Amino acid sequence: MSLVPGMGIVRGMGLTLRRFFAPKATIKWPEQQADVAPKFRGRLQLLYDEYGTLKCETCFQCAQACPIECIDMGGIDTKGRFHVHWGPPETYGERREESAVRRSGRTVPDATFPRFDPVDTGALDEILERHDYDPKAMLAILEETQAEYGYLPVGALKHISRITGAWYASIYGTATYYRHLRFEPPATASVPAAGTAHAAIEQRYRSGLDASLGYPRRAS
Amino acid sequence: MGAFLKTPKEWPLVLTGRAAALSGSAGDLDLAVRNGAFEGLRRAVRDLGPTGTIATVASSGLRGRGGAGFPTGEKWRAAANQPAGQRYVVANGYGADPSVRTDATLLAADPWTLVEGITIAAFAIGATEAIVAVRAEDTALVTLLEGAVLAAEEAGFLGDDVLGSGYRVTVTVRPVQGAYMLGEETVLLKALEGKRGQPEQRPPYPTERGLFGRPTVVNNVQTLAAVPWLIREGAQAFAAIGSKASPGTALVQLRGPAGAGIAEVPLGTPLAELVRLAGGIGKRSLKALLVGGPTGGLLPADLLATPYEFDALREVGAHIGSGSIVVADDRACIVDLARLLTKFSADEACGKTIPCRIGLRRLYEIGDRVATGTPKPTDAVLMEDLAHDIVASGLCEHERLATLPFTSGMRYFRSELDDHLLRSTCPAGVCHPIAVGAAATPGSR
Numbered sequence: 001m002s003l004v005p006g007m008g009i010v011r012g013m014g015l016t017l018r019r020f021f022a023p024k025a026t027i028k029w030p031e032q033q034a035d036v037a038p039k040f041r042g043r044l045q046l047l048y049d050e051y052g053t054l055k056c057e058t059c060f061q062c063a064q065a066c067p068i069e070c071i072d073m074g075g076i077d078t079k080g081r082f083h084v085h086w087g088p089p090e091t092y093g094e095r096r097e098e099s100a101v102r103r104s105g106r107t108v109p110d111a112t113f114p115r116f117d118p119v120d121t122g123a124l125d126e127i128l129e130r131h132d133y134d135p136k137a138m139l140a141i142l143e144e145t146q147a148e149y150g151y152l153p154v155g156a157l158k159h160i161s162r163i164t165g166a167w168y169a170s171i172y173g174t175a176t177y178y179r180h181l182r183f184e185p186p187a188t189a190s191v192p193a194a195g196t197a198h199a200a201i202e203q204r205y206r207s208g209l210d211a212s213l214g215y216p217r218r219a220s
Numbered sequence: 221m222g223a224f225l226k227t228p229k230e231w232p233l234v235l236t237g238r239a240a241a242l243s244g245s246a247g248d249l250d251l252a253v254r255n256g257a258f259e260g261l262r263r264a265v266r267d268l269g270p271t272g273t274i275a276t277v278a279s280s281g282l283r284g285r286g287g288a289g290f291p292t293g294e295k296w297r298a299a300a301n302q303p304a305g306q307r308y309v310v311a312n313g314y315g316a317d318p319s320v321r322t323d324a325t326l327l328a329a330d331p332w333t334l335v336e337g338i339t340i341a342a343f344a345i346g347a348t349e350a351i352v353a354v355r356a357e358d359t360a361l362v363t364l365l366e367g368a369v370l371a372a373e374e375a376g377f378l379g380d381d382v383l384g385s386g387y388r389v390t391v392t393v394r395p396v397q398g399a400y401m402l403g404e405e406t407v408l409l410k411a412l413e414g415k416r417g418q419p420e421q422r423p424p425y426p427t428e429r430g431l432f433g434r435p436t437v438v439n440n441v442q443t444l445a446a447v448p449w450l451i452r453e454g455a456q457a458f459a460a461i462g463s464k465a466s467p468g469t470a471l472v473q474l475r476g477p478a479g480a481g482i483a484e485v486p487l488g489t490p491l492a493e494l495v496r497l498a499g500g501i502g503k504r505s506l507k508a509l510l511v512g513g514p515t516g517g518l519l520p521a522d523l524l525a526t527p528y529e530f531d532a533l534r535e536v537g538a539h540i541g542s543g544s545i546v547v548a549d550d551r552a553c554i555v556d557l558a559r560l561l562t563k564f565s566a567d568e569a570c571g572k573t574i575p576c577r578i579g580l581r582r583l584y585e586i587g588d589r590v591a592t593g594t595p596k597p598t599d600a601v602l603m604e605d606l607a608h609d610i611v612a613s614g615l616c617e618h619e620r621l622a623t624l625p626f627t628s629g630m631r632y633f634r635s636e637l638d639d640h641l642l643r644s645t646c647p648a649g650v651c652h653p654i655a656v657g658a659a660a661t662p663g664s665r
């Protein structure tokens with residue numbers, strides 16, 4: 001309360017007047033576009049359409065494209081549990097279908113559920129201990145894990161992530177890059193010899209080159 | 221003759237000189253020492269010292285055999301001058317090109333020259349850790365190298381006390397596998413760190429920030445294998461071999477219609493000579509030389525006089541690359557060949573950047589529609605523009621080089637491309653469903 005009566009109002013109006021002549025931040029969007037840094041991509045958020053349905057198709061394209069894995073996807077499955085990365089990228093398409101059906105209100109069978117079966121981590125713990133729980137040896141850890149289980153079960157990757165402290169996304173990134181690492185149980189029980197995953201591609205290149213040149217095919 | 225093709229007597233053998241003597245018993249240390257192994261190391265440790273060794277390598281003019289031809293002495297000096305508690309030397313023996321076996325063949329014939337070379341490199345730059353990266357599928361080679369390192373360590377050539385000098389150099393053999401891009405140095409370092417194999421922005425170069433963030437020298441196997449010879453025989457003797465700007469020898473993987481094999485050749489040898497070494501051209505006529513592997517350039521017959529060395533090849537739109545030379549005769553179609561090579565490069569690109577992920581794929585798609593008879597009138601311009609953009613915006617060498625098959629093809633075989641584009645014919649009769657050209661006899665392939 002001011003001692004002079006009416007002074008409060010005068011002060012208030014003063015502020016209003018000053019603001020009245022000050023430059024405005026408001027722009028007439030969308031006729032006028034905001035001036036932002038060229039690399040600005042907006043806030044990462046999921047949007048809803050006019051019916052209130054989530055616009056995200058869960059196509060995983062953004063997570064797959066993001067080179068530094070700062071985009072990732074998680075969600076609640078039909079049993080109410082939260083997961084990040086529901087498995088290998090090969091299944092993204094499948095899950096996209098599934099989620100579209102689910103959003104339509106129909107129930108879908110939870111095909112992904114068995115992927116998260118816990119694995120027996122006894123052997124894995126030994127592998128981790130041998131490498132001193134060091135994320136720097138991740139490739140060797142993953143190779144040995146695959147030798148142990150025949151493939152890389154999601155449960156094992158999660159365990160490695162929890163124990164070594166390496167982000168799940170970066171372990172997953174490493175594991176998806178190298179051709180000899182895989183996420184599905186092999187068709188046969190035995191683990192193929194080193195290099196077989198890549199060898200077929202190299203062989204295709206060699207025979208393709210020979211065919212292009214018109215040379216007789218080589219033995220290997 | 222063994223694993224290597226016979227070359228003229230006056231061509232010096234820097235890399236494979238000992239291979240014949242070791243034939244059948246490559247893992248025999250005593251035999252290797254009797255044939256001069258570890259003399260270079262002794263000279264480096266006893267007479268030259270680290271700075272003297274780097275100076276010798278620099279004055280010999282040795283350039284990296286991994287493809288880019290970077291001066292090795294300069295690389296070593298950069299790493300040595302970088303203040304750090306730990307430095308690394310990595311021998312790149314991955315051999316990414318699927319049709320090239322030069323590095324592995326050299327190692328299998330004589331593992332000692334690399335073991336000695338990498339020890340000299342580690343000594344020179346002050347690294348205590350040295351890593352030999354080779355392909356995991358070459359299990360016999362991995363075993364041979366591990367045995368060689370162990371034997372050399374027991375004999376005191378490396379390990380805790382190199383030749384009684386007090387220097388420590390630990391050499392480890394690391395098998396890697398699973399992707400073409402592992403040959404690229406920053407990708408190889410990523411694999412050794414247990415990360416996903418995508419290239420890093422350079423600079424900072426590995427000599428500044430490499431393996432685990434420490435100064436690292438990544439050298440091709442042949443680069444390191446040349447070091448013992450040049451220390452032993454002197455920088456002048458090495459500089460006298462081959463061409464002035466690129467002295468020394470290199471292994472080439474030759475393939476032609478009449479023969480194939482690996483040969484050690486002095487750099488600067490004319491391409492025509494190498495074609496002869498590959499068994500000549502046979503009854504047909506030479507159409508093109510693919511120089512540099514999957515990302516190589518396609519050179520026409522009138523460039524056969526070009527010397528096989530870094531700068532001259534760059535100038536004509538090819539590169540040493542993986543050290544492969546493929547001779548194509550008149551059965552080959554340039555568009556078809558370039559399309560195949562670009563597809564391989566696009567498939568193997570890591571996907572980190574847009575030119576890598578999308579640019580190469582589009583380049584292949586344009587080439588593919590030219591070859592399959594559904595080109596658009598603007599395709600030649602489009603390809604040129606796209607190749608230019610990829611080169612300008614690529615992150616790693618792979619994308620930039622992967623444009624070479626098409627750019628060199630367009631530069632030297634433009635009329636053949638125009639036949640596809642404008643007249644819907646393939647002169648070589650390779651591409652379908654384009655009408656078979658008049659020159660080609662059906663069923664000749």
Ligand SMILES: Cc1cc2nc3c(=O)[nH]c(=O)nc-3n(C[C@H](O)[C@H](O)[C@H](O)COP(=O)(O)O)c2cc1C
Nearest residue numbers: 284285286312315316403404405439440443617618
């Ligand atoms: C796609 C790609 C593949 C490469 N593959 C190999 C390879 O298989 N072996 C190799 O020694 N260098 C390879 N390099 C070159 C390396 O990045 C690096 O320049 C070289 O190992 C450095 O050694 P240098 O100085 O002795 O040449 C490759 C480069 C690229 C871009």
Ligand code: SF4
Nearest residue numbers: 041065066067068070
């Ligand atoms: S790094 Fe990922 S989040 Fe960032 S701009 Fe690229 S895709 Fe988007």
Ligand code: FES
Nearest residue numbers: 569570571576616
């Ligand atoms: S291959 Fe992907 S950035 Fe070069």
